[in-house]
Amino acid sequence: MTNPTPSQTQKTNTLNELQGKIITAAQRLYARNLLAAGDGNISFRISDQEILITPAGKAKAFIEPEDIAVITIDNKIIHGNPSSERLMHLAVYQQCPQAQSVVHAHPPTAIAWSIAYPELAELPNACMSELIISVGSIPIVPYAKPGTDAMGQNLLPYLPQHRAMILARHGALTFGESLEEAVNGMERIEHSAEILWRAQSLGGLTYLDDQDVAELKALRTKLGEKIL
Numbered sequence: 001m002t003n004p005t006p007s008q009t010q011k012t013n014t015l016n017e018l019q020g021k022i023i024t025a026a027q028r029l030y031a032r033n034l035l036a037a038g039d040g041n042i043s044f045r046i047s048d049q050e051i052l053i054t055p056a057g058k059a060k061a062f063i064e065p066e067d068i069a070v071i072t073i074d075n076k077i078i079h080g081n082p083s084s085e086r087l088m089h090l091a092v093y094q095q096c097p098q099a100q101s102v103v104h105a106h107p108p109t110a111i112a113w114s115i116a117y118p119e120l121a122e123l124p125n126a127c128m129s130e131l132i133i134s135v136g137s138i139p140i141v142p143y144a145k146p147g148t149d150a151m152g153q154n155l156l157p158y159l160p161q162h163r164a165m166i167l168a169r170h171g172a173l174t175f176g177e178s179l180e181e182a183v184n185g186m187e188r189i190e191h192s193a194e195i196l197w198r199a200q201s202l203g204g205l206t207y208l209d210d211q212d213v214a215e216l217k218a219l220r221t222k223l224g225e226k227i228l
């Protein structure tokens with residue numbers, strides 16, 4: 001066997017580091033109760049063509065680095081047993097060149113809003129400043145049958161302008177220019193949904209006035225597109 005070249009060694013080290021970061025991200029989501037059993041998936045774009053993605057059917061916080069699959073941006077499997085929900089991730093990578101990482105999880109309170117209020121197009125964002133400053137708004141993407149092309153198709157009207165979305169009766173999806181941004185987005189969705197739920201339970205939602213909302217939206221535009 002020949003020794004690996006320095007560039008091969010570097011590539012392997014980078015890959016090992018990325019696999020470790022993906023598992024750490026899954027542990028963070030699991031600790032926050034955003035994943036149950038084999039739920040959710042995390043992906044990371046490693047080149048123009050290739051994407052790392054967590055495997056189907058396993059509890060993501062407890063996988064081994066070698067379980068992480070490799071697929072191409074046009075959905076060919078290079079290694080492993082990738083998640084059946086990968087069409088959602090691929091829709092983001094195909095539509096958004098700035099997307100480096102995509103996170104899909106099942107945040108309970110966020111999903112509950114889509115079940116209790118099926119007519120809602122987005123989480124009520126005019127209730128609190130932090131939601132507007134950090135993501136602008138959190139739309140609720142119409143329901144798609146699991147494993148169908150609609151999972152990716154339904155996202156298209158929301159891309160690239162939304163990086164944090166609830167998927168009706170199913171879960172949520174975020175993307176970012178880093179893995180951390182995408183994971184932060186998922187936390188932001190559930191945290192916002194939980195605050196709104198508590199307010200709703202305590203006596204009902206109240207809203208910022210139009211002037212405050214307009215100022216917060218202007219500030220958000222100035223801050224850029226990243227999830228904060």
Ligand SMILES: [Zn+2]
Pocket residue numbers: 039040085104105106170171
């Ligand atoms: Zn799911």
